[in-house]
Amino acid sequence: MPSATLEPAPGHPIVSVANLVKQFGRFAALRGVTAEFAPDRLYAILGDNGAGKTTLLRSLAGLSAPTRGTVSIMGTTNLREVCAQLGYMAHPSLLYDELSGMENLRYFARLYGIDSEQRCPEVIRAVNLDPALERSVGQYSQGMRQRLSLARALLNDPKILMLDEPFSNVDAYSAREMTHLLKSLRDQGKTIFVVTHQAALLEGVADEFVRMEAGQIVRRSRDLNLERSLEADLRG
């Protein structure tokens, strides 16, 4: 049974990857990524399609085994030991369309041994959905699914949150609400990784913008404007 008691040592990175390579056949999605990420920060991972953002996130979540290299979270490379401390939201919803939002959350709460009666309404309200909504998820709008998917990732009150395109198909108001929620979660001491094409939404919220290209981290910047001007310069 995975343990949930690991904590990062003070002053040490909460997540580190060393020479991480992930190959799918002859295609290398990650080409020797090496990086360290400090705790209690929000990282925006940027890059074009195929840059390796999702593969990096899946590797951090333990869903994709590295071809070479290591992923270390809270000091361990055995990610099953820390999986109870991770929250993962993928581009697909990871939800059952035939069940209602609450039915989905109750089921996933059981996977973590969580008291669903208290926690499920809490997280569903946190993402501005109605706990009393009886509709099946298949009848939700795309934006509602995204929010419910975020609620699912928050169920276990994770120390590290990994979100893949959380703002896609979400209206501007809901995206801003989501951003406020992420900011408050970061302020509560969570480390958050957000893969996004909408970096502007995280301006003033993200602590660092991590730029990926062709399976490598090419730049890390604390200022989105600086990141944008560097990117514009490089693209001519």
Next chain:
Amino acid sequence: MTNANPTGVTRATLAKDLRLEWRSKDAINSMLFFALLVVVIFSFSFDPTAEESRRIAGGLVWVAFLFAAVVALNQTWARELRNQVLDAYRVSPAPANSLFLAKALGNFIFVAVLEALMTPLFIVFYNLRAVGPPYQLLIVAILGTWALVVNGTFFAAISLRTRSREIMLPLLLFPISIPALLAMVEATSSILTGEFSAKFWIVLLVAYDVVFTMASLFLFELILHAE
């Protein structure tokens, strides 16, 4: 702090699967339709006497149930692929074996419901009556159904990420089910005809069930976390 209870996870997953099936009826409808077709087509294809029926019924019944079960077995994992829901399980601390047991129990219930509905039809169409001890038929049904679903659930999970998984499942499942199928057919025929004891075949089924359940539980974590 979170701590997943294996029994609780199995119960929750089984309840979720039963609820999903109750709402969609994907597996049970396809199985029933398929099994019904087999019964009707076989009954039109030949017209056996009562004595001949007792001799061949074991084979007909179990082949029909095996083919129909494959439909349910494919469905059970297909619903985990929609929206990649299986990834939500893989990132959780819930044990792999709890998922496997819940899926196998769910499939057992679906196939048992099919058998309960189809057996009266077999009795009517083939004019069946057990000469041997009828309670043994129930034992054979339980052991035989578990033999089909435990392997079927395991191999359906293996073929989950292959492109032609509907074809792959029977290719993997049928050869490995031959000893169990042989035991089911022989035991059923012996109970229906009363010509010989079914005990040896029942013991064989018990051994088969124990070995393949243990092997599946032992290996399933590898299958779940494979890419």
